[in-house]
Amino acid sequence: METELETGFFSRKERIKSPELFKTLFKNGNRASISGAKIFYKENGTEINRVGFPLPRGYGNAVQRNLSKRYSREVYRLLKTHLNTGYDILLLVYPGNDSFSTRCVQFRTLFEKAGLIKE
Numbered sequence: 001m002e003t004e005l006e007t008g009f010f011s012r013k014e015r016i017k018s019p020e021l022f023k024t025l026f027k028n029g030n031r032a033s034i035s036g037a038k039i040f041y042k043e044n045g046t047e048i049n050r051v052g053f054p055l056p057r058g059y060g061n062a063v064q065r066n067l068s069k070r071y072s073r074e075v076y077r078l079l080k081t082h083l084n085t086g087y088d089i090l091l092l093v094y095p096g097n098d099s100f101s102t103r104c105v106q107f108r109t110l111f112e113k114a115g116l117i118k119e
Contacts (some may be wrong), residue, residue, distance in 0.1 A: 004119045010077045016052035016088060025052075025090050036097065039110040040090040049075055059095050068093060071103045077086040079107060083116050 016022065029040040044050060053072040059065055072091055091107060111117050 006103070010073055010080075014048055014050055014080075016050045016090070021088065022052060022054060022090065023080070027089055029088070030114065032110055034106060034109050034113070036094050036102075037106040037110055038092045039114050041087050041114055041116065043086055044088045045086065045117065047085055047087055049080065049083060049087050049089055051091065054090055054092055056094060064095075064098070068098055071098070071100050072107075075100070075103045075107050077109065078104075082118055083111060084118055088115065089116075 011063065016025075024043055025040045029042040031038060031040050033039070053069050053076075055065055055068060059068065074094065091110070093106065095105070
């Protein structure tokens, strides 16, 4: 029987919720960036990836922020089976061309630059 982690679900265990962990990743995590997005990542010593989707201050109104996070979660959910496991990841996107297809390209490029794509 397949587990949630194998079937493409995005479970609560995979979310970064702690403000301290966000601060640690911003301060001490490895990073890579492209135009419009950044990734902060660090090994976490577990068998799963945990991910967070922070937005910079001043990122639109509540509707725009929620749509942006929804795009981010869905793109991550689609790509997560292709990623190495055992990392804490923050995916930071900036306002601008905010579409699902743009987000797919951004995240795939960031994961490749960070070396998180499975060989």
